[in-house]
Amino acid sequence: VRTCGPDHFKCDDGNCIPGSRQCNGLRDCADGSDEVNCRNMTQCNGPDKFKCRSGECIEMSKVCNKARDCPDWSDEPIKECNLNECLLNNGGCSHICRDMVIGFECDCTPGLQLIDHKTCGDINECLNPGICSQICINLKGGYKCECHNGYQMDPTTAVCKAVGKEPCLIFTNRRDIRRLGLERKEYTQIVEQQRNTVALDADFNQQMIFWADLGQKAIYSTVLDKRGEVGSHTKVIDNVQTPVGVAVDWIYKNLYWSDLGTKTIAVANFNGTKQKVLFSSGLKEPASIAVDPLSGFLYWSDWGEPAKIEKSGMNGVDRQVLVETDIQWPNGITL
Template identity: 35%
Template sequence: MDLDRNIGKNRGKRIRIETSYFWKDSYLRCVDVDECKVFSPCSQGCDNFPGTFRCYCARGYYLRPDNYSCKAHDPLPSIVFANRLDIRQISVDGHEYSAIMEDLQNAISLDFHYYRDLIFWSDVSLDVIMRAFLNGTEVTGIVRWGLRKPGGVAVDWINDHVYWMDGITKRIEVAELDGSNRHPIVWSGLQKPRALVLYPQKDLMVWTDWGENATIESAFLDGSGRRVIVREGLQWPNGITMDYPTETIYWVDARQHKIEAALLDGSNRKTILERSLPHPFAITVFEDNLYWTDWRTRSIHMANKRTGRDHTTIHQSLAFPMDIRRWVFEREYRFPLVLKWHGS
């Protein structure tokens, strides 16, 4: 851009400043703009350099020819979602659609273990945590007692644990993948716990609670180190997901009809979309897009994760769309991590 500056000996001279710099009046010089922070141009990682920037991708992804966005090495991945009476999968482009589990009672929340080929879900009619192989075999209830309204199922694919929340007992619990060694890790201060997402590489879990004082909270995987990361401006925070390459959480608020995002500590909060969201319930993210279920439209929707643009319905006329997850192996890259129990 061209700027005129009438200061001292430069009076009347035209000084040219490149768009990657800004004018610093006090010193009559151009200062580099950090495009990574100011414009967030990249899909995943961003390195700033004097006068320019460079995008890069996390392991399991490669940079597209546009030099901004990242694509997974995995073949076309699937979105897996609970539909109360069944669990189905759909390709991210909406073209392939099939059932994984059928003749269920009331499947609400789900998650998977990619390398073990396992899927887990909560059933609020039977009050059980269920498990099966993805081919539909060996369906079993791994937790059958002491549950009142199980939801918020999440899998720790590094330490081989399954977590869940209960809206009546108001607890977060954990067990081995077969349901053994079960114990509560958060049992106080919960009002209406709704959704849970794990980040095993960082020994972290994040959850939504849409009680009277709605919050988004985080803690270590053993329940210690608990803290509120988002407190203001929440009403019905429903589903939550995590974009691991950018360490960004996204959540839907059903009462405010919008999708928001923030970093893991709650900073850099921003609204992604606040139109055409009658009753969003659950949300997931893959590459550059968000995918979510909506109770009122009975559909699965998609939009750009950074701008909210290109809002599209990828499947509609569903019975009871509930939880939704992306089925992709990149999530489960294993990093050296030993789970440390921070509490006593």
């Protein structure tokens, strides 16, 4: 039968743990027997406190002072009081051994953690969410971050950024459509003399933008980057009553819009020659819409009574309500 040293606690399964770990609020015995029948003593934590095997708490300075301060003498184990266990085989520690007044503790170098009480193993830093912008690769004693194809790492922030042209913000103020470069802050007008443009979206691959004009009751498109020209644009969809939401599927090249007047959501190809109404029932005040062509889903908000946010497949199947409680005026939606 295994015997434990006087400063150790014997678990019910026969294993020995340092006595200081008994009743410390953590399971150190595999069977948890070190935390059973613990008197709820005053907390005995910190480097200047020592917990007697019998449960009392004394000052660390009283340990190994050849006087009985614990009722059970556990502060005076004769063999261990002047013994540096780290001198023999590093105390059995795989990395760092720290001698203490009674006993010793094992520790690890950065990037490693104790797997059991003596052996250090690699920390998988990649389990920390958000430690890398995109790809995390665990290394022994560390980790490294990488980016997906089409992205490069910013040397100062280590965030992955898309390779390619400067990103820009395209927006409307109802009368015209403008664009703002997000790095050089270049500010230009793309389309002018609109009557009431309220919704727009873009296909950046083809450098096209689409917008709905409530005054003209139509949806238009134009090509970006015509060397600063303002002007020519194409009517893609007419016969819409109140187009308040527009979303571009940049993969399959389709255009989705919501019509507040007819209470419908419809889809068409980019030149408007093929059209289909996806939803014409169950809509009160359809507002903003958004598409996720990578996963094949369409999302929209409806601020009718009762207000809600719904989703469906991009072909109109599997419609379901996502949010319908504690929501009143979901006027804009984005992914």
